[in-house]
Amino acid sequence: MPATNEATKVSWLFLTETEAETVDAVSARIFPSGDGKPGARETRVITYIDKTTADEDEALRRCYRDGVEALNALTSEQYGQRFAELPEERQDEVLERIEASTAPESTRTPEGPEDEGLLATFFALVWEHTIQGMFCDPQYGGNHEALGWQLVGFPGAQWGYNAEQMRAGFDSKTIPIKTLEDLRRELKRADD
Structure with missing residues (x-):
């Protein structure tokens, strides 16, 4: 399920539309669909993430807000587009660089963005929530129609x-x- 669907507007509990588009794009690259198998979009991981972050503490919500902002700032600066607007191959390249980063949040590097540590933390959080959303009980917002469970038997x-x-x-x-x-x-x- 894409974050935005013109036929059905989603009412987000925590995320803004832009944040939902970005997080949905990240989770779709973490767990892509293919060969007839469902991925993060089909299982509605974004709904799980929105519901989960709405119920969590301020630190987690701040990580999502700041992480989306930093990711979109990075890709806008480097490619002239927000993350969700990039082709999937470019999204993968960006996420691979972030995943490879191990800089703590306070580290500033001359060759990398000021918030490299924030992006690494944000990516790790989205990764964890993507896996949870793929395989949780559907009552929590993800694993739509138990597609994640069907995938793994x-x-x-x-x-x-x-x-x-x-x-x-x-x-x-x-x-x-x-x-x-x-x-x-x-x-x-x-x-x-």
């Missing part, structure tokens, strides 16, 4: 497993996927 939330399902080599993809909401519905039906 995880059956989701289950009450338990029988002896056959616990056997080595059992294909867990044969177990119907359940979410926490599915378990709640089952419990409610049992109580009725």
Whole structure:
């Protein structure tokens, strides 16, 4: 799901539209889709990140705000475009440079941006949240339609497993996927 969709405007809880576009582009490069397999966009990682940051402390929110600003400033200066506007190959190059950076936040280098450490911290945070959003229970905003679980063959939330399902080599993809909401519905039906 792209951060902006003209047909359906998203109402963000924390992120601005520009921040959402940028973070969505970063997460789509961390976990791209391809060969018919879902990635960060299809699983709506950006929704998970927005929901998570809205509920977190100011330091985490500040890291997102400052990180997006620094990333867009870097790419605007170097390429004349915000990060989300760059071709994917260029986005990958930028992120690879940031990932390779190990400078602490207070370090200023003559050959790099003043906030190189901020960008490294921001990238690490988006990386962590992208993985969480890919594979969390859908109730948290990511893993739309349990696509992340389908990708890796995880059956989701289950009450338990029988002896056959616990056997080595059992294909867990044969177990119907359940979410926490599915378990709640089952419990409610049992109580009725």
